[in-house]
Amino acid sequence: FMANPVPWIVMALILGVVIGVANFLIPWIFYSIMGFWGLLLGAAIGGIVMNLLMPVFMGGLMTACDARASGRKVEIPHLFAGFGANLVDLLTIGAVSAALTLVVFLLTSVVGSFFSILNLLNIPILMATWAAPALIAVRGMSAIDAMKTTWAASVANIVPGIVAVILLAVAGIVALIPLGLGLLVLTGVAAGMIYAGCRETFA
DSSP states (O other), X not given: OTXXXXXXXXXXXXXXXXXXXXXXXXXXXXXXXXXXXXXXXXXXXXXXXXXXXXXXXXXXHHHHHHHHXXXXXXXXXXXXXXXXXXHHHHHHHHHHHHHHHHHHHHHHHHHOGGGGGGGGGHHHHHHHHTTHHHHHHHHOOOHHHHHHHHHHHHHHTHHHHHHHHHHHHHHHHXXXXXXXXXXXXXXXXXXXHHHHHHHHHOO
């Protein structure tokens, strides 16, 4: 991050705008047209959009990290690298993640809050997808192979994975304290952490 802070900050800002549109603008537009039910529909659509696009943008961030690791300069267009040849595979990761997350949500809604422990089912989804965008964008794997490889690596490195998630969660909380401005730094740092983890795990 420190070697090229400006591109990382700009990429974080762009991601912030995308997240804002999906999570706030789309629901507000539907709410203004359809009222309460429009708000629910807009939130659902925004959530689907985010689930589909995040692996694509993550693939772009991994491309930026790979450029830096190869001695090249990190540039803002790297963020959109996922919209190239690997777009279908990256969207597939998003679609699978969205579908499984929806299943977990429906299960918890049906059985009630007493069984909210079912939310732990989101953990296997994360275990199968956290490194998939990097394996697709950098190594050219297919979506299915990337998820299989990520799952196997997660199972084999369960303790380091838990530590990494805790560290990122704590860093995220700290980043929110100064009006969320820390997220401009955390985006690049977290991307670098994920990329470094992939290089170590899949070397």
